[in-house]
Amino acid sequence: MTSSPPLLIAQDESVRAVVLRGAGRAFMAGGDLHSLRADPEGGAAAMLVPLNAAAESLAHLNAPVIAQVHGAGTGAGMSLMMLADFVLVAEGTGLNLAYMKLGTCSDAGASWALPRLVGLRAALEIALLCDDLSLQDALRLGLINRVLPKGEMEEAVLQLAQRLGKGPTLAMGHMRRLMRSSFERTLSAQLVAEADAFGVCTRTEDMRRGIAAFFERREPQFLGC
Known part of the structure; x- marks a missing residue:
């Protein structure tokens, strides 16, 4: 794991798993509304250019991405959460797409990820009504993988990332x-x-190791290449 920005992570082939997490009280509570209020167009551009670059970078990684969500995942926070491969959420976390409350559409790939995860009808309900989404409903819809007590999050994420x-x-x-x-x-x-893609994998050391381990009836020791 690393604390580097996504664009740097994408250039580092030694990265084997990525954890997205927020410092402080929340995973991410949305964009900078102060800058949007002062300069709507300029503030939006200043946020969206790096945000979209990060989203693209995460999507093209080889390393799987885990979102460790606590406190709140709203607006762009929920958008980024949905781009992860695994989403672990702490009990009591608030989820809300929130964009309609500000009179704007989504960003950071939410309109791409949400209908793929939950289907078009449910996606439109979540996006247009912007009701708070219970963690039970998020689990049922397949938006998140697990809900965990706050005290168990760090260990659970670490174990998953190591695996x-x-x-x-x-x-x-x-x-x-x-x-x-x-x-x-x-x-x-x-x-x-x-x-x-299979053809590319056949030329890797990891496939050679995986097949050898299968015939030797042991767990494979992959190198990530």
């Missing part, structure tokens, strides 16, 4: 991108994309 960090990172990257792109492809096109 993912021991995996075949390059293969994980292909898998996470294949799944995300599958909504834009026909089955035939997806089969081609899978075959291409």
Whole structure:
């Protein structure tokens, strides 16, 4: 794990798992409303350019991404949360897409991620009504993976990151991108994309190690390459 920004993480092939977390009382409570009030267009550009670059960077990583959410995940916080591969949430956390309350549409990929996670009808309800989303409903809809007591979050995230960090990172990257792109492809096109990615994996040290471990009836020791 690393505390580097996403753009730097994307350039570091030694990264095996990424944890998104917020310092202080919340994961992320949305954008800087003071700057938007003072200069709506300029403030929006100043926020969205780096935010969108980070979202793109996270999506193209090989390393899986875990969101460790506490306090609040609202606005862009909820948007970034939805881009992660795993979402662990502390009890008592507030979730709200919130954009309609400010008279604006979403950013940071929410309109892309939300309907893919919950379906169009539920996505529109969440986005247009902007009601507080209970953690039970978030679990039921598949927006989050686990709800944990605050005191158990750090250990649970660490264990998950360590487990993912021991995996075949390059293969994980292909898998996470294949799944995300599958909504834009026909089955035939997806089969081609899978075959291409599989071909890349056949040339990796990790696949050689995985197959050897299978025949030797032991756990594989992957290198991430």
